[in-house]
Amino acid sequence: MPSYEEDYSAVFVHAGAGYHSKPNEPVHLRACGDACKAAMVLLKNGGSAADAVEMAVRVLEDAEITNSGYGSNLSLDGTVECDAVIMEGGGLSGAVGALCHVQNPICLARAVLENARQPMSLKRVPPILLVGEGATMFAKEQNFPLVDNEKLISPAARQRWERWRTELRYSQPSGSVMSPTEVKIQDGPGEPEEDIVTDTVGAICIDRWGRIAAGSSSGGIGMKHRGRVGPAALVGVGTWVRVGEDGLVVGATTSGTGEHMNNTLIASKCVDRLMGSEDDLQALKDCIELDFLGAPVVKTATTAGALGVLAVKLERSGAKYKRAHFLYGHTTDSMALASMVSWQNEPDLIMSRNKRTPKVALGGKVIPFRARK
Amino acid sequence: MPSYEEDYSAVFVHAGAGYHSKPNEPVHLRACGDACKAAMVLLKNGGSAADAVEMAVRVLEDAEITNSGYGSNLSLDGTVECDAVIMEGGGLSGAVGALCHVQNPICLARAVLENARQPMSLKRVPPILLVGEGATMFAKEQNFPLVDNEKLISPAARQRWERWRTELRYSQPSGSVMSPTEVKIQDGPGEPEEDIVTDTVGAICIDRWGRIAAGSSSGGIGMKHRGRVGPAALVGVGTWVRVGEDGLVVGATTSGTGEHMNNTLIASKCVDRLMGSEDDLQALKDCIELDFLGAPVVKTATTAGALGVLAVKLERSGAKYKRAHFLYGHTTDSMALASMVSWQNEPDLIMSRNKRTPKVALGGKVIPFRARK
Numbered sequence: 001m002p003s004y005e006e007d008y009s010a011v012f013v014h015a016g017a018g019y020h021s022k023p024n025e026p027v028h029l030r031a032c033g034d035a036c037k038a039a040m041v042l043l044k045n046g047g048s049a050a051d052a053v054e055m056a057v058r059v060l061e062d063a064e065i066t067n068s069g070y071g072s073n074l075s076l077d078g079t080v081e082c083d084a085v086i087m088e089g090g091g092l093s094g095a096v097g098a099l100c101h102v103q104n105p106i107c108l109a110r111a112v113l114e115n116a117r118q119p120m121s122l123k124r125v126p127p128i129l130l131v132g133e134g135a136t137m138f139a140k141e142q143n144f145p146l147v148d149n150e151k152l153i154s155p156a157a158r159q160r161w162e163r164w165r166t167e168l169r170y171s172q173p174s175g176s177v178m179s180p181t182e183v184k185i186q187d188g189p190g191e192p193e194e195d196i197v198t199d200t201v202g203a204i205c206i207d208r209w210g211r212i213a214a215g216s217s218s219g220g221i222g223m224k225h226r227g228r229v230g231p232a233a234l235v236g237v238g239t240w241v242r243v244g245e246d247g248l249v250v251g252a253t254t255s256g257t258g259e260h261m262n263n264t265l266i267a268s269k270c271v272d273r274l275m276g277s278e279d280d281l282q283a284l285k286d287c288i289e290l291d292f293l294g295a296p297v298v299k300t301a302t303t304a305g306a307l308g309v310l311a312v313k314l315e316r317s318g319a320k321y322k323r324a325h326f327l328y329g330h331t332t333d334s335m336a337l338a339s340m341v342s343w344q345n346e347p348d349l350i351m352s353r354n355k356r357t358p359k360v361a362l363g364g365k366v367i368p369f370r371a372r373k
Numbered sequence: 374m375p376s377y378e379e380d381y382s383a384v385f386v387h388a389g390a391g392y393h394s395k396p397n398e399p400v401h402l403r404a405c406g407d408a409c410k411a412a413m414v415l416l417k418n419g420g421s422a423a424d425a426v427e428m429a430v431r432v433l434e435d436a437e438i439t440n441s442g443y444g445s446n447l448s449l450d451g452t453v454e455c456d457a458v459i460m461e462g463g464g465l466s467g468a469v470g471a472l473c474h475v476q477n478p479i480c481l482a483r484a485v486l487e488n489a490r491q492p493m494s495l496k497r498v499p500p501i502l503l504v505g506e507g508a509t510m511f512a513k514e515q516n517f518p519l520v521d522n523e524k525l526i527s528p529a530a531r532q533r534w535e536r537w538r539t540e541l542r543y544s545q546p547s548g549s550v551m552s553p554t555e556v557k558i559q560d561g562p563g564e565p566e567e568d569i570v571t572d573t574v575g576a577i578c579i580d581r582w583g584r585i586a587a588g589s590s591s592g593g594i595g596m597k598h599r600g601r602v603g604p605a606a607l608v609g610v611g612t613w614v615r616v617g618e619d620g621l622v623v624g625a626t627t628s629g630t631g632e633h634m635n636n637t638l639i640a641s642k643c644v645d646r647l648m649g650s651e652d653d654l655q656a657l658k659d660c661i662e663l664d665f666l667g668a669p670v671v672k673t674a675t676t677a678g679a680l681g682v683l684a685v686k687l688e689r690s691g692a693k694y695k696r697a698h699f700l701y702g703h704t705t706d707s708m709a710l711a712s713m714v715s716w717q718n719e720p721d722l723i724m725s726r727n728k729r730t731p732k733v734a735l736g737g738k739v740i741p742f743r744a745r746k
Contacts (some may be wrong), residue, residue, distance in 0.1 A: 075507075081507070090669050090670055090673065091636050091637070091668055091669050091670025091671075092636060092670050093635075093636055097470075097504055097602065098504050098505055098507060116632065117675075118675075119675040119676070121540075121541055122537060122540060122541065122595075122596060123676055124594060124595075124596060124597070124676075125594065125630055125631065125632045125633070125674075125676045126632065127597065127598050127600075127601035127632065128632045128635055128636065129601070129602045129603075129607075129635065130598060130600040130601055130602070131470055131471050131504040131505050131600045131602050132471055132504050132505020132506055132507065132600050133505055133506060133599065133600060134448075134454070134471055134505065134598060134599030134600015134601065135600045136600075137598075137599055137600065138598060138600065164495060167494075167495060168494055168495065221497060221498065222495075222497075223495060223497060224497070224500065225500050225503060225507060225510075225511060226506065226507030226510055227500075227503040227504045227505050227506060227507015227508045227509075227510065227511065228500035228502070228503055228507065229470065229502045229503070229504050229602075230502075234502075234607070235635060235636065235638070236609050236610075236638045236641070237609075243669060257498055258498065259489065259498045259499070259500065259501045260498070262466075262501055262502065262608060263464050263465060263466055263501065263608065264464070265608070265609045265638065265641055268609070268638055268641065295464060296463050296464050296616060297463055297464025297465050298464075300463065301498075302490075302491075302492040303492070303496055303497075303498045
């Protein structure tokens with residue numbers, strides 16, 4: 001059994017902001033829980049924060065119900081194109097965008113990150129963001145097996161695509177409960193039985209050395225244009241980690257209306273606010289309401305902006321003791337989350353639900369623990 | 374002749390930070406001057422800030438000497454893959470990354486931006502960043518002529534590529550004066566006669582209504598991996614514009630070691646600093662020295678970080694009067710810049726040169742003028 005000294009690591013994950021139907025709630029939460037447990041095995045065996053993020057996101061990608069990896073939304077022409085990013089507290093990142101033919105995009109993002117540590121000939125700087133065909137070439141060079149497009153398509157994803165295609169053909173833009181981007185359910189009798197989860201899974205992990213890493217992965221918006229890169233590939237937008245004064249470390253990973261998140265650099269804004277905040281939940285609320293919903297580019301857009309944020313703030317008091325603040329907030333109907341610290345046998349599962357009137361749901365907790373050294 | 378009321382617009386451009394050889398200095402500056410003059414024609418005829426940015430960057434792309442559009446660096450396998458972005462003060466942007474077969478990437482970025490204003494069926498959000506094959510598909514849909522890879526390669530770019538290929542083959546990583554990323558010249562007798570300009574052209578424009586837009590374009594680092602996306606495609610990294618309190622507007626466009634700039638979100642940091650600064654040159658210096666050179670991810674990197682920044686701060690005193698602060702700074706040996714305001718017949722051309730000891734060169738001026746309304 002690990003000593004208290006080693007008993008230090010933590011995993012936080014989310015499986016997207018959107019509308020999670022009641023019948024499917026256990027499936028979403030099981031995916032989150034599985035991601036925590038798999039990542040925790042690595043952390044307990046001395047794995048790094050980046051190892052754990054890669055594992056947690058990988059489990060979520062493999063879960064059929066999430067819009068990432070297997071089961072991703074299809075683009076307009078029926079292709080699965082994925083985005084993924086991983087970033088360490090030190091500031092190094094690796095990312096892939098509009099990636100085809102790779103089973104686990106987060107693993108390729110990790111390979112990009114590891115490759116970026118190596119010096120190159122001719123003093124070239126190694127790439128940290130690879131996209132499209134070039135990203136597939138890199139996967140091949142790294143001996144990743146390339147898979148057929150069909151192998152990444154789940155039956156449910158194909159069904160959604162076929163329905164949307166019919167609707168596009170018959171020009172019924174608002175006829176369906178289930179638009180590719182609609183994440184607030186309508187007021188009215190009954191509740192849709194189908195999920196409307198539009199974006200991005202993510203994880204933030206802390207290892208026994210107090211290091212932090214964060215990552216995200218997404219199949220992107222349904223019926224998207226080929227080549228569209230979303231927040232899950234972009235540092236500062238979908239994922240951001242920063243080390244501040246006094247060893248304070250803050251990480252954030254986001255989900256929601258990608259283009260609005262990109263134009264507002266929302267993950268970096270969230271980290272900036274939490275870095276200086278006394279009241280973390282208020283800071284998160286300000287980020288969602290002012291930096292995102294209040295941004296001119298979101299306010300004047302023809303489409304409403306949806307956002308979900310998972311954030312972790314790691315605090316050092318002196319050299320040895322630390323506290324982690326686990327925070328989340330979303331404007332969508334629901335957001336599926338889980339957390340697990342190393343002295344827990346089972347993860348805490350959270351399906352955070354908002355009221356029907358659009359507002360910001362917030363939650364979180366403070367986890368005190370002690371660093372190994 | 375335009376009245377004083379209309380006499381309001383301004384163009385600021387740069388043609389990359391790096392080392393500009395003395396013999397080539399006039400060619401670099403002519404490209405900058407031509408970009409200013411072409412953009413100013415649009416502005417004087419009622420064009421928008423975005424129109425002017427597109428035109429200025431387009432002229433720089435067409436200039437053979439710049440690493441953008443025609444004349445771009447080649448990737449390892451001999452392909453031209455370009456990045457470009459354009460962003461408006463309102464916060465909307467359009468960008469393309471790892472783009473092949475398009476003569477003027479900035480024009481396609483502009484088309485992405487204009488497309489992003491249009492609502493889509495099924496409440497989908499239009500893309501603001503398109504990459505690779507999907508970006509080429511979009512170009513075709515927008516009736517852009519697709520050109521052969523060979524048509525984008527200048528004789529000088531091919532020569533560089535052939536030399537680097539030979540050096541890679543014979544494993545002489547540091548044998549050449551002209552590495553694809555080396556932007557500080559070595560101390561020693563004489564000066565290289567060849568340019569070492571590694572990255573990105575950019576423009577910031579103000580139209581007669583006091584609106585601002587910014588953009589950049591780049592062929593990326595020489596011998597890059599296919600699919601590598603750099604700062605010139607990324608909002609917050611290569612280009613950022615923000616409207617603050619009291620109608621204060623700040624824009625920045627950057628050039629330099631792309632991956633380090635990406636991991637530090639450097640354009641957004643620069644705008645944040647200038648937004649609240651009393652001493653703009655000091656703020657720019659702090660951005661370069663603290664946010665960039667001082668960032669842990671840059672300090673611990675195996676390759677040195679180079680950075681050039683062009684920034685504009687537009688200030689409203691009351692409703693009618695304005696001042697524009699034109700600012701630039703770079704860590705590289707040199708940076709080619711130009712500025713032109715609507716009452717000038719000729720642009721001001723600046724080849725800013727640094728001392729050989731690594732330090733930050735800074736410059737700028739304040740331009741007072743009056744808004745139309």
